Amino acid sequence: MTNRYNRHIILPEIRQIGQNKLSKAKVLVIGAGGLGCPILQYLAAAGVGTLGIIDFDVVELSNLQRQVLFGDSSLGKNKALAAKQPLQDLNNDIEIKSYPEALTYQNALQLFEQYDIIVDGSDNFETRYLVNDACIITNKPLVFGAIYKFEGQVSVFNYQNGPTYRCLFPNPPQKDAVPNCSEIGVLGVLPGIIGSIQANEVIKIITGIGEVLSGKLFCFNTLTNQSSTLKINKNEAIVNSVLEKSAAFTSQSIKLNCEVVNTVSFKSIINKKNIQIIDVREAHEQPKVDEFNVVSLPLSEIQNHLDQFKNHSENYLFCQSGTRSKRAVKLLNESGITNCFSIEEGAQEIKNYANMRHYEEGKKDCHVPRND
Amino acid sequence: MEITIKYFGQLVETTNTTEELITIEKGQISSLLNLLLNKHKGLKQKDFQIAQNQEIVSVDTELSGAEIALLPPFSGG
Structure with a gap:
């Protein structure tokens, strides 16, 4: 044999x-x-x-x-x-x-x-x-x-x-x-x-x-x-x-040198469950992303709301261009919160992608929590 | 003495060459290093180790070799 x-x-x-x-x-x-x-x-x-x-x-x-x-x-x-x-x-x-x-x-x-x-x-x-x-x-x-x-x-x-x-x-x-x-x-x-x-x-x-x-x-x-x-x-x-x-x-705690490590594309998280998506822009900024559940928590207030990140296994942050969300992830890492990622796309791009995806595939494959 | 300097990784972009021939008086590796840092200004900001005749050495080692390699760390995976 x-x-x-x-x-x-x-x-x-x-x-x-x-x-x-x-x-x-x-x-x-x-x-x-x-x-x-x-x-x-x-x-x-x-x-x-x-x-x-x-x-x-x-x-x-x-x-x-x-x-x-x-x-x-x-x-x-x-x-x-x-x-x-x-x-x-x-x-x-x-x-x-x-x-x-x-x-x-x-x-x-x-x-x-x-x-x-x-x-x-x-x-x-x-x-x-x-x-x-x-x-x-x-x-x-x-x-x-x-x-x-x-x-x-x-x-x-x-x-x-x-x-x-x-x-x-x-x-x-x-x-x-x-x-x-x-x-x-x-x-x-x-x-x-x-x-x-x-x-x-x-x-x-x-x-x-x-x-x-x-x-x-x-x-x-x-x-x-x-x-x-x-x-x-x-x-x-x-x-x-x-x-x-x-x-x-x-x-000791890990200080992530490379911010890129914690940066992800919105497209890569669309199938994930039990995640929280957070808008770190100030409340007045446009366009509003309302195609799915989004928690609003401006960068300036993050440090007063660290508990907000502990309820979900992973948190994904976005802003207008991907710069502030990166800064927010860095800030959170420094505060010992490591389950956060920065979405590389800005609000408009995320909106466009979410709309296109809902249009093309209906709700069946999209696990990003919808705002119905 | 004539020494071949080999550059690895991002040091190739810093120096714009993979290899060059340097003529220098006898002395320690540090004197060669000073010469290279003067020639290639960008090297000052880089982290690297030095190998003489295929052995990693410290800068106070006497120059003996035909070949010096400048080796940066890589992080990619």
Whole structure:
């Protein structure tokens, strides 16, 4: 009888014993985006027994050019939840745990403790440093990957006492110094290449074959096909300072550097349920959006009404052009409220889209609470 | 000595080149760095690490290599 994993098992380097190690392994993937999709696909296909996926974000149309687990039917759905079905279809023997939430200083340690290996496919420095430090504190190997336009970086950090991400880049860069994919674009196949290299490192760590990319940073350029492998030395002082601060770890809060992370298109939320849509313009501003339920809470008054945001799992803010709503989300983040997102379209555009959609599809598919 | 400088990521846009040849007296990496910061003003605002002959080094390391790479962090995923 042909086994699902036959092509692994006939490899003398893996055999049944290596395949058994894969099926016992527990791997947590941070982010089901460009990097997360290929990582998850190959690890699921390889039979990694438990795969955790954490992502707070929803699938948007502009994701589909590179996030190959998703299709049109996933639009507006949470990525951690949307990834589960195709992965389970790929391999029903494995357990897939979805966490449709943001990784925070509060949940990271307890979550990482449940896994053997952490794989970073996140898209912002705040999360990357959080993941790195949580891996140091929980003593988990971190398979790191990051991309920029046509170039990628891969390394395995905190593996068998090896260097960490902070040994390479001690502190997050200055705010706004490094643009991300949504601001400058990315070649769709790049995360496919880099994510696959990350999945390869995970499999090497689990099965104990080959040479793990620890103490080295692999850099690849898709335009020139040039690669470099740069040696990284461990900085004991930096690692120790993370450990010394570990008692205070859970009292830190994530300061989202990139406002874009919390910006969504109105079109991507139209199918969501149990959300609150908030107009942060002043009461006199036109046009009024009355095509669906909208709560009015001007930016100038937000700080006096923080309770308003706790009743719904997610809050979506808009204004005239998308600028004030971004400022409002930032303000709320600073006040410790992280379930808010800024809608990138302005009031007129939202109105137009809502009207067009009601006209085209009636009420049946539109879950944005209607104002009937 | 002649040294090839390689630029990665957004530093390619900052310097408008992927690679250049620099002639410099013997000394520490910091003296080369000063020369590069003067030549490419935009580099001052950038975060990056320096690798000499494929090894990440600090700026007080002696220049020994044929190749220096300037490596910024990437955040994308």
